[in-house]
Amino acid sequence: MDLSHIFNSKKFFSVAICAVLFSFLSFSAFSQEHASSDTAHATAAEAHDAKPEKEEDISKVILHHIADSHEWHFFGHVALPLPVILWTDNGLVSFLSNKFGHNDHGTELLDADGTKLVYYHGKYYYPESVKSADGTYIAYNNKGEIMNTKPLDISITKNVVSLLISVTILLVVFIGVANAYKKREGKAPKGLQSILEPIIIFVRDDIAKPQLGHKYRGFMPYLLTVFFFVWLNNLMGLIPFFPGGANLTGNIAVTMMLALCTFILTTVNGNKNYWGHVFTPHVPWWLYPLMIPVEIIGLFTKPIALMIRLFANITAGHILILSLISLIFILKSVLVAGIAVPFVLFISVIELVVGFIQAFIFTILSALFIGMAVEEKHAEH
Amino acid sequence: MTLLALNPLVSPDPGLFIWSTVAFLILFFLLSKFAWKPIVKALDERERSIEDALSKAEMAKAEMAKLISENEDLLKEARLERDNILKEAKEIKDQIINDAKDQAKTEGTKLIEKAKDEITNQKLAAMAEIKNQVSSLSLAIAEKVLRKQLEDQDKQQALVNDLLKEVKLN
Structure with missing residues (x-):
């Protein structure tokens, strides 16, 4: 398997991202210093309070x-309401998301066809019978988890429309x-045929x-x-406005679904040789109690790694871009845009490449896992 | 699990999971049936046809080379044949010449021999003739001499004396 060039380029990207992160850290350090000197000069406690809240x-x-x-939020107060479909205790309930306004603080009881609901931080819950101290119908346990059932x-949702x-x-x-x-x-x-053909051939000759x-x-x-599903969605995620974004x-639900597909394909297509590696590994018999559980865990870690790799890479890219843009608001100066925007541009270009590489890696690892499952017995190494 | 549940980022949303599964499976089946199958087939077929064409070209090239080499062989053979024929002709010519020469020589020697024989014969005949002539001439001469000698007595005497002298001396 010739992945060296990919790892080389990955190394390059991690170095680049580290460089950006370092500069980002030095910026925030600078901003904090700036802020602390500000507060030192400020007389009232207002700035002191406002700062952490803003961050x-x-x-x-x-x-x-x-x-x-x-x-689907476009700009300002313009947003495309999307249908909400809930499978509640009273059966299927559906309404447009803007039906009850935009209150997502959980302070209002919603009545959807007789089902009482409360909307809190983008999610629908069954309300508690009485309001809690902070005025919401949401109750927390002592670990800080929401007690309400959903x-x-x-x-x-936005992701489903995008899907x-x-x-x-x-x-x-x-x-x-x-x-x-x-x-x-x-x-x-x-x-279009001649644009996509080399990519299809690439998948066939270099992955499959x-x-x-x-x-x-x-x-x-x-x-x-x-x-193509992963690649297109990676790219669409980089478009900051409709139909991307x-x-x-x-x-993680989507990457989980994809990893699960690979896992099912691997498990269903696993041949005698594959299961033999799991249940009778090539180690002395007294190591079996150790090796067989390790092998069984290995069956599950592979798709889980797939799931987390794609999720983490793409999410990290989005967070990075949003953080760089947010610098403008953290430092409260439009001049920061002069630095932040080129950085965002730089990261966006890297994300374009990452979008392709992650699609490639997801596919090649899926092929590798399936390949391990269908591999014929050959000389031991 | 509690750790996962804490952060909304890493807790899979069941709704999206269901929708993405449904959408992805539909996408997979539709694309498999209506897109990937014909595309992969078309690509394979085109590659096969290209390979075919290439191998055919290669074959044609080999055929051509074979033909050329065959032609060359034929030419070489023809040249050899020609050389052989020329050589043979030369040999035949030489043989004919030699034969002719030999024949001429033997014929010549035969002729010479014959001529020599003839000459000898002629010579012998001439000699015999000459001998006959000489004997008859000498007879005639002797007759004439004798007649002259015997005409005169004195001379006869002298001759007898001479003859006698010769006898005495002996």
Whole structure:
């Protein structure tokens, strides 16, 4: 497996990201110093209070931006309300997200077709019977976790809309390309076909064939679907406005779904040789009590690593870009934009590459795991 | 699990999980059936046809080379044949010449021999003729001499004396 160039480039990226982080840290250090000298000069406690509150707000804003949402926010107060679908104790309840206004502090009781709900921090809960001390219908246990039970939320959220858009794009593009292949049988590719053909061949020759050998053909549809799904959604996540901006591949539910698909394919296609490696590893028999659990854990760590790798890489990229933009608001000077915007541009370009690399890595590791499962017995090493 | 539940970022949302599973499976089945199958097939077929064309070109090239080498062989053979024919012709010519020479020589020697024989024969014949002529001439001479000698007595005497002298001396 020839991954050296990828690791080299990954190394390059981590170095670049470290460099950016360092500069970011020095900026925040500078800002704190600045702030502390400010407070020293300030007489009232107002600045002292305002500062930490503002910083907390920014991390909240960032997390809010990369999280899912029941509406698609465009600018200011303009947002596209999305349908909320809840599987409650009283059955299916659905309404548009703007039906009850924008109160997400959990202080208002909502009545959706007779089901009492409370909207708190972007999620719908069953309300407590009495208001708690802070005026909400939300109760916490002593660990700080929310005690309220939730209905099953199967709403068409921002991520789901983005998902449906990307699925539509993929279907239109690739069925169109497939038709082009049928129409221009045996001829040279043209237009979109010639853009996508090298990538399809790349997936086949550099991902599927080296990992799966002669059995690659059966897994090509899955690998191609995963590759283009992840890649397109990585790229769409980088578009800051509609129809992008939904952090789909940076959402752990989506990466979990993808990793689960790979895990199911690996498990279903695992041959005698594969299970033999798990249950009769090539170690002295007295090591079996140690090795077999390790091997079994290994079965699950592989897809979990897949899930976390994609989620963490994409989320980290989004947080980085948002943090750099937030510098302008943390330092409260539009001049910071002169530094922050080029940095954002730089990171965005890196994220474009990361979007491709992560799609590639997810696909090649899926192919590798499936390849390990279907590998024929060969000389021991 | 409590650790995961603490941060909303790392707690998978069941709604999105369900939707993404459904959407991804639909995408997978539709793309497999309507996109990947024909695309991969078309790519394979095109690659095969390109490979075919390349191998055919290679074959044609080999065929060409074979033909050329065959032609060369033929030419070489023809040249050899020609050389052989020329050599043979030369040999035949030489042989004919030699034969002719030999024949001429033997013929010549035969002729010379014959001529020599003839000459000898002629010589012998001439000699015999000459001998006959000489004997008849000498007979005639002797007759004439005798007649002259015997015409005169004195001379006869002298001759007898001479003859006698010769006998005495002996």
